[in-house]
Amino acid sequence: MSSTTCTVHITKRQERAVYASGDLARALKLSKTRSVTVKAGSKSVTLPLKLLKKSGNHLYITASLYTQLKLPRTGTIMVVNNSGKEMKLGPLIGILTNVVRSSTAPFGSRTDFIRQFMRVGADRAFYFAFSPSDVNWSQGTVNAIIPRSEGGWVRKTVPLPDVVYNRLPSRKAEKLSSMNAFKQRFIRRGIPLFNWSFFDKWDVYNLLQGTDAFRFVPDSRINPSGEELKEMLEKHKFIYLKPTAGSLGIGIYRLTYNPKRGYYARFRRSGRNVLLRFGKYDGLIKLLHRHNGSLRGYVAQQGIRLIEIDGCPLDFRFHMTKNSANQWVVAAIGAKKAGKGSVTTHVRTGGMLMTPEQALRQVYGSRADAVLSNAKDSAIKLAQDIERNYKHTLGELGFDIGIDKNERIWMFEANSKPGRSIFKHPALKEQGRASLQYIYDYCLYLSRFKARRDG
Template identity: 35%
Template sequence: MNLSLIDEKQHTIYLPARYEHSDLRSISFGARTFPCTIIFSSQLEQEVLMSTSLFHELSIPFCQSVHLFFRDDTVHIGPLIGIFSAGFTGSKLRPIGQRSIFFSKLLSTVKSTGGYAFLFGAHHINWDSGTIRGYFYTNDGWSQADVPFPHVVYDRLPNRQTENHELFTTIKEKLQSQYLIPWYNPGFFNKWDIYQRLQTNEETQSFLPETFKNPSIKHIRSLLEKHQGVFLKPINGSLGKGIFEIIYSPSSESYYCRYHDGEKKVLRKFYQLPILLSHLFQEKKLDDYIVQQRIPLIRFQGRPLDFRVHTNKNEHGKWQLTAVAAKVAGRGSVTTHLNNGGMIKTIEEIFPSPDRCRDIKQQLEQAALLISETIERDVAGFIGEIGFDFGMDDQGRVWIFEANSKPGRSIFKHPKLFEQDMLTRKLSLSYAIHLAEKSIHAPEELYT
């Protein structure tokens, strides 16, 4: 439905005749509502006409494709989607630094979904006037406009430290509790918390490597004897930082430890496990770490690989697979991350056989959708997207290594994943439209 303006001084809106509703008396955009005259016209099919006076009163930033939602005597237009983040620079060209490119692509996607999406931070909120000075991205680049509080907020805070800051937790609580604004993708996942939730579900247990939290030397030695290799991972880590791989060689009765020290890849040999651990952690204990069995992963050109799989909620609020790619480890690297020399490949580039490709994708899709639904049932709040790191062993068994509520997007640097990149961005906003509609039509279903 395209929104256009008509030069009238009275607060008037013209809607297609199929929406005729005798009780309609007002219009709402975000949290702002005004009484108006509503006229239904058989001449209109896919267009809404609004008087310029009403357009300015509602603080609609510009005309484009919109959705209409009806509740009682009010027609809601939009929706208005706020994307909340931090790290704003004040620059007109790159208002949020290096992440400006990602957000410009995300906001541009609204042309295909309809509605309005804007980017904002804590200091853009005016609580007294109930407005936000948000950043919009148009054909002319970045611009700012004052808009009402949105129908829904998409959480894109960049890291755990920012997310846990009192300022941001207060804003989130206030907008949710006082203004009843649905807030989706709130919070980074905790590795151990997700592991426990999946461990208690019979359907998802089989995907989990054997894992211990805050491991003792006894736990680590036990896993090494059983699997010959383990990974030590920080519970709240990301981007592969702080991960150590330990391999036990029975023939030489020695331990090999592989990690990245921030500048280079390191491989060291130890003859005693306690000495190895004291070297890695010095006086610190392994609190806030997990130890996980090492999986003998399938390989590409001699290098181990895992899979990044994205799932998104769609416009109907249902999970669907949106992206699959293979990540091949760099030589001598402990992880498959790009910053450690890893490579992104499509499934077709790894498995030339069409049948093999189809089978791999089906296995990953079944696992990802099942685990997405399980996590959603057990985690508080609205989840709109998840990025998974899956492994597959040489027997063809799928293993889950990690689930991310704010997945990185490095796989989309691959030119053949352009359409999947577009789809993940589109569904991020489509799900926002679904939540906005729910908040208007059946808010009680969101909070029960």
């Protein structure tokens, strides 16, 4: 494989040919080649190759070839020769998401994030965003949204991408079989799509069962019966009850059992933290049923006695990404201290975001580094074991990780489309950028714009 970057120009010549500078042809090992296949995403055209006496990496294409290839723009771009006789321009990175009617924020609250991601490799890659309805399969094109350098966004018809980064925001929509079929069409055409869909809490439990990293997952039950819940309370004295398709801490109960005093339920109601006591189990189960009808759709999980700061539990968001060598890395870590009386550590319920160094120093002093490094190793192990049992391509994972009072590492939840709220912390902004760089690098790997050691 040969790869480099080049500058694409439009030439006024009319001849059906492409013109490459000598330097570019040499870099791509095409100096002796008479005809070449120029590719951009799903489009390709084979033409005579003519060499120009010009230094630097330059490629001149006719206006008609530019239109045929549906290149999003001219200028600098990566170019690879994977087959011996090709110039594959790209990568074309497509971000799959929902598009709303707005010229300034076409992706709603995700707009800033998408623009930031598109900046990472803007001088070497073609980025565009699209929604499922923007794809024209019979033409092999996408009615894409691309950023304008002067600000704002514009529509342009481009080829199918080399790689798809899935940021569809709706759990419900992703569960539709039509959406599954839509995504499968990319795979069938050999276009990798990563971050296939949201995980439910129970999916992760299934993926990890039988793996080495399963030891990091608290004892859990899906759809517990009243009897099972009671048994779990007797065994662990402390459990979490969480909607399996939930997020943001919504609908979560923290239940404890004290043989002398009975059952306690802590949860959030009308924007406030509530604590109720029940002498008998019946009272507790009535409360749970009153709110949910039943315990279907819930996961009951052994409660973990988390390390604390100022009497408030502390946990961590590990933002994991793949890198250019297809390996998992810990791109960023945010520490989250729970608000007083809150069941979770979410900022919306009074939680506070800190750096892990800040937080762990308060708990472990000079041993903080060793504890953090152990947690990172565990997170990598978790990501590897989840990936091994998952049938789709993963590029990113967000783990909610706790450390208990015996220094054991636990994972409560794995998010396959992790939010980016930890990057609001000023000290984590740089890691936010680094995480996008990793995702870009992983796109290069998936789209074969980067040499693979494993072939």
